[in-house]
Amino acid sequence: MLWQLSRPYLGRLFAAMFFSLILSGINGAIAWAVKPALDTIFFKKSSGYLIALPVGVIILFLLRGVFTYLTSYLMGSIGAKIVKSLRQRIYDKLLALPLSYYTNTSSGSLVSRILNDVRIFQSTVAYTIRDFFVEGSTVIVLACVAIYRRWDLALLSFIVMPLILFSISKFGARMKKTSMNTIKLIAKITTILQETLQGIKIIKAFTMEMGMAERNEQALVDHYRNTMREVRITEFSSLMTEILGGIGTAIILFYGGHLVMTGQTSPGSFFSFIAAIIMMYTPLRRLSRVHNNFQQARNVIERIEDIVLIETEKEGGIQKENEGHIAFANVWFKYPSSENYALKDISLEIRPSEIAALVGYSGAGKSTLVDLLAGFWYPSKGNIFIDGVDIRDLSLRSLRKNLGLVSQDLILFDETVKANILYGRPDAKEGEVIEAAKAAYAHDFIMELPEGYETRIGERGVKLSGGQKQRITIARAILRNPNMLILDEATSFLDMESEHIVRKALEKLMEDRTTIVIAHRPSTVQKATRIFVMSQGMIIQQGNHEELISQGGLYRELYNLQFLDAEKVPKQT
Incomplete structure (x- = not known):
């Protein structure tokens, strides 16, 4: 060396x-x-x-x-x-x-x-x-x-x-x-x-x-x-x-x-x-x-x-624009340090522009599933297809370029507001940054900051509130303009007022995109085209909101526990 x-x-x-x-x-x-x-x-x-x-x-x-x-x-x-x-x-x-x-x-x-x-x-x-x-x-x-x-x-x-x-x-x-x-x-x-x-x-x-x-x-x-x-x-x-x-x-x-x-x-x-x-x-x-x-x-x-000397992520592969057609075929996965499978025989299909929700108790495998979709891990068994192409054959850069992520773990950098939004697409023009911020309902509070878009927000965005940080991450995702979107409990830690503003921004973000939502709030779940209910690494129920409520089982249990208070809907029998 x-x-x-x-x-x-x-x-x-x-x-x-x-x-x-x-x-x-x-x-x-x-x-x-x-x-x-x-x-x-x-x-x-x-x-x-x-x-x-x-x-x-x-x-x-x-x-x-x-x-x-x-x-x-x-x-x-x-x-x-x-x-x-x-x-x-x-x-x-x-x-x-x-x-x-x-x-x-x-x-x-x-x-x-x-x-x-x-x-x-x-x-x-x-x-x-x-x-x-x-x-x-x-x-x-x-x-x-x-x-x-x-x-x-x-x-x-x-x-x-x-x-x-x-x-x-x-x-x-x-x-x-x-x-x-x-x-x-x-x-x-x-x-x-x-x-x-x-x-x-x-x-x-x-x-x-x-x-x-x-x-x-x-x-x-x-x-x-x-x-x-x-x-x-x-x-x-x-x-x-x-x-x-x-x-x-x-x-x-x-x-x-x-x-x-x-x-x-x-x-x-x-x-x-x-x-x-x-x-x-x-x-x-x-x-x-x-x-x-x-x-x-x-x-x-x-x-x-x-x-x-450690082997890097896979380089090379097919470069293509994705339409957002996602299919899991008998996918099994376990982490290298674990003897037990985190995902077991997962099979699902999400068509372009559909909104799919993943619900289940903590540890059910929801975040692991979307991590596989982003290419952070590869299945131990089975296949994942994007527009009919096995994810192993796709270029990771091409895959992630067509993927947007809004997570409950708010990652912002010790740079300006503008620089943080530009992580979505570094070559974007200033006008595009402002339009993305407006679409995320972030422009007004940004303009109230001491230096507007040039204000440094501190490590992990420490100078902003939780709702403000979340709207910056949404603006970043809007600027990226991906064909596929992952929302990982994106409003889980917000108060009701901030959640209402962020929810409107998310609804605009989800328009005409294939979206996977790890559900926390009832409104997003109810609007999903299909809902997949997960338990112990398996999909045990799937359907739309009304179908799953009528079926009973874990979804209705989760709805009663997590969603009933928010929606004030009488418990169904």
Whole structure:
């Protein structure tokens, strides 16, 4: 994945690698310069070299600063670009995933992956990979300097290298496991925060502030403890590198000092060697952190791939305008996580422009049936036909383009009124938006808002009343002008005044369209061409209102329980 994301920026990456090699060469040059500086100034007493030395040091450190900046800037820009592309790629993927994915994954966990996990990934690209190139090449250059100065001392100093690499590997394995727990715990914190913001009204209404605060505090404590485990692993890894490096340096000082005292090497060569070794241990210590950071990044990549590799909704299929002829033929369906069928042997036919109502107790399968019609799920057995074409053969985009939905779950976005209505048909002109709002009896209240159609309505339309939000969703459906319409208990939570206005808007919306109504109010049910009564995933009665009332059974029971008070109709026997 990292290679795929990096390919568009290979030019910058190779430039950063080139600058890191120059930076490593400068570090090697600093260690190399120690010998001529000591031998020429302190032993040969060269005043000219003494004057040139500070200038050379300034130039070397200036160049090191410049190339450090260039390397960091290039890797930082690559990291930012990759993260931008990755976040868009994940977002596009989320839009294309089937509904089944969202039933098994919390939204807080997904938000955490897009924000927190990708941020760790950015740090890996911008800093960890940079350190890998810079520190790794620096170690190689300094090792070459050390070997050139005294190969026997270099081999002696390298005795501790296998131990350092072994400790880095062991601590890296522990870091991978611990960092995965940290990522999951921060996802839990994100989920709690999102649930709190979405449910703040309920939390306050049920005085659950203390309980939610305790829940959040426990999640923070768990995250803190796991973070401290990461800190201990990282710092203990550095400690082991320091100890082993100190042991190696002590051995070298003892043996090297002996060589100087016996005249087998010059002080300049020895101190040049020591400078190279000491400068080498610092990048080695940083490489231990690089390894730990790579382990964290592996966890992030695995979690991101969990999304990227999931199969999307079906692409392609027949593109056609639908007339609205719907037929279910022996349809059975059960959710992937359930052993029981939610729908059992459903067979029905709805002709173009007919109004069909689905009634039944909660859990009867009404919403599941219309979810299948929208292509959110496919039947486990049986077939669904739209104008004689199996729904599996239709393009989902074509199917949904001809389908309008008005639900009791009012989904509005934190944008303007106009933008929310335009979700029905983004290319619609302003006049069409206004006409749709008028048809939904929404225009008058919209014009009373501070900025009219340009008024932002807040997250989920929080600045509007329930009736106003419902009329915006109806305007959206009118603008879409679909051939098929689903009304999922669209007036269930409205007061009588709002319900009366919305009902008029719905009646206008249903004109000349195939409409499926999940019934709540009696007027819509009575006007339905046919009513399907559902119980335990089956259709147990069907007919018009008068026929079903005369039959008795569940429909009349529901009518007496739910509709009688609203209509004030005497109970029939």
